[in-house]
Amino acid sequence: xxxxxxxxxxxxxxxxxxxxxxxxxxxxxxxxxxxxxxxxxxxxxxxxxxxxxxxxxxxxxxxxxxxxxxxxxxxxxxxxxxxxxxxxxxxxxxxxxxxxxxxxxxxxxxxxxxxxxxxxxxxxxxxxxxxxxxxxxxxxxxxxxxxxxxxxxx
Amino acid sequence: xxxxxxxxxxxxxxxxxxxxxxxxxxxxxxxxxxxxxxxxxxxxxxxxxxxxxxxxxxxxxxx
Numbered sequence: 442x443x444x445x446x447x448x449x450x451x452x453x454x455x456x457x458x459x460x461x462x463x464x465x466x467x468x469x470x471x472x473x474x475x476x477x478x479x480x481x482x483x484x485x486x487x488x489x490x491x492x493x494x495x496x497x498x499x500x501x502x503x504x505x506x507x508x509x510x511x512x513x514x515x516x517x518x519x520x521x522x523x524x525x526x527x528x529x530x531x532x533x534x535x536x537x538x539x540x541x542x543x544x545x546x547x548x549x550x551x552x553x554x555x556x557x558x559x560x561x562x563x564x565x566x567x568x569x570x571x572x573x574x575x576x577x578x579x580x581x582x583x584x585x586x587x588x589x590x591x592x593x594x595x
Numbered sequence: 596x597x598x599x600x601x602x603x604x605x606x607x608x609x610x611x612x613x614x615x616x617x618x619x620x621x622x623x624x625x626x627x628x629x630x631x632x633x634x635x636x637x638x639x640x641x642x643x644x645x646x647x648x649x650x651x652x653x654x655x656x657x658x
Contacts, residue, residue: 446654446656447654448652448653448654453652493648542598544600551644563648564648565648566644566647566648567620568620568621568623568642568644569616569618569620569621569623569642571623571625571640571642572638573638573639573640574599574600574627574635574636574637574638575598575599575600575636575637575638576598576626576637576638576639576640577639577641578639578640578641578642579639579640579641579642580642580643580644581641581642581643581644582643582644583643583644583645583647589645589647590647591644591647591648592647592648593647593648593649593650594649594650594652595649595650595651595652
């Protein structure tokens with residue numbers, strides 16, 4: 442046997458569950474066991490400039506209130522805990538998001554963010570530019586596995 | 596009946612168009628309805644996201 446250097450696969454999913462608080466704790470929030478944060482999904486116009494550099498939710502560039510869409514977007518369903526698939530930490534909301542009676546022109550981006558923790562950004566997801574007119578916009582989540590999960594720490 | 600910018604309208608009075616996009620970042624199906632004047636009065640879309648946020652991880656050597 443030989444030792445092999447590497448990041449613990451379990452650590453990758455535990456990071457997403459708030460198990461570890463490394464460093465001096467400057468940003469460590471108070472938590473209650475069994476009480477998850479609320480994660481929301483907000484939609485942005487194609488003219489916005491969200492990226493991996495985005496640190497928090499902002500209303501700048503967000504689509505306007507329309508139908509069932511309200512500023513900030515709606516909470517995503519998180520019935521399935523982050524886990525590992527092979528050596529990859531994975532997380533995918535357990536249900537899609539749907540907005541009805543909705544109208545918005547030229548949007549192409551969804552920001553996942555933690556509304557319980559100062560609206561801190563989690564991930565930015567882009568798709569082809571969509572225009573919805575008095576209709577329904579549905580965002581379906583991919584399979585929750587190492588190849589497809591919405592958030593992956595490889 | 597279809598929900599439009601003018602309220603509910605009879606589908607038979609509208610021109611329906613559907614389409615889909617399937618690439619590395621999304622699988623999308625859309626439907627739109629236009630009235631006799633060619634005006635877009637309804638459009639819906641169903642997007643399945645494929646473009647995930649992936650972070651690579653590594654650890655450094657000690658010493």
